Amino acid sequence: MNQLLVQQIIKNALIEDIGTNDLTTELIFEEEARVHAVLIAKSPGRVAGLSIAKQTFLMLDPEVIFEARVADGMDVLSGTILADIVGRARGVLSAERVALNVLQRMSGIATQTQLLCEKVKDYPTQIVDTRKTLPGLRMFDKYAVTVGGGRNHRFGLYDAVLIKDNHIAAMGSITAAVTRVKEKVGPFIKIEVETDTLDQVAEAIKCPIDVILLDNMNPQNMRVAVNLVAKRMLTEASGGVTPETVQDYAKTGVDLISVGWLTHSVRALDISLDILGVVL
Missing domain, CATH: 3.90.1170.20 (Quinolinate phosphoribosyl transferase, N-terminal domain)
Structure with a gap:
């Protein structure tokens, strides 16, 4: 720190x-x-x-x-x-x-x-945090996640690109949003795209990105999405993850599981x- x-x-x-x-x-x-x-x-x-x-x-x-x-x-x-x-x-x-x-x-x-990490230790997935931290204490919150065995997602808006639903809505499509970003971003910045549906996943995997965020999908659809991605890029599960459901998401083969309540509902x-x- x-x-x-x-x-x-x-x-x-x-x-x-x-x-x-x-x-x-x-x-x-x-x-x-x-x-x-x-x-x-x-x-x-x-x-x-x-x-x-x-x-x-x-x-x-x-x-x-x-x-x-x-x-x-x-x-x-x-x-x-x-x-x-x-x-x-x-x-x-x-x-x-x-x-x-x-x-x-x-x-x-x-x-x-x-x-949470104990529950997924037998699966090839990692627990990661989010930006849903207490204002002013993000450094402490994210350090605590690593002490618990988790990994840090981006620290702020400045260290990675995450194209979310509102960005996509404003640009009209995932492809258009990624194209705009790639025109301006440097080669060392990772790009992640949020997807809500399998159709969006199919579009995203055709784009030059590093991570696909699978947002609020149930484990059944997430398994299909992970298979569609087929390791072309990292996959991240987000939304609806609880201690009771985290293993179900880990079983889909997703690479990362991000959990907001670790830091926003302490x-x-x-x-x-x-x-x-x-x-x-």
Whole structure:
């Protein structure tokens, strides 16, 4: 991850939460008071974001000691201590909410991604994410997907061409849209086209593209589409994928399965920060 962007995201989040000051903590603790705290998993799952949490505490107390007991990518049980923290009480408690928000969200994404990846491990397909991320936290969300065993789709509108239904409607056809793009795009940019029907798939495979997106097709039609493509380019399934149906899509032979809810409907992993005592 780009550390300059990481620092900026953390800084903005802390400013949003603290404002001019942490009124409660500053009234209770003297400036030099120090505490020992631990981060504890309150539910089982896969951990992601410990380095982000550490940087959050360091931003408010450069002398804080943050010792991780586990690493990103490890699966933990409820009750597992994730890290020990020793530092100034004001810094630890003022950073607590931001650190937990990020750590819980990222661990929740990693946990759900790992569960999906486990379901398709016996098939030649990969779970990938989408751009349906929380604004401002895309870097963290997409990193968490990789910790869960998934792969990243494009990061933004700038790093790949994806010709979607509205682009096709505006141009009149898939062929016309691809032709317009190929006239202007460089040779190192990948081109993907969204298709909704088998007729569109038949048109798309005649175009010079790299990936065909099979959108909201049932597994039966998707299998037909994958056979039509016949490995000319990569195929991507999108829409209607759940933990219950993901194997059905994987069985069609599709190369990629993109899942938006991994990052747009996150179920945070339950993690807490507990103060064990004051340090003299």
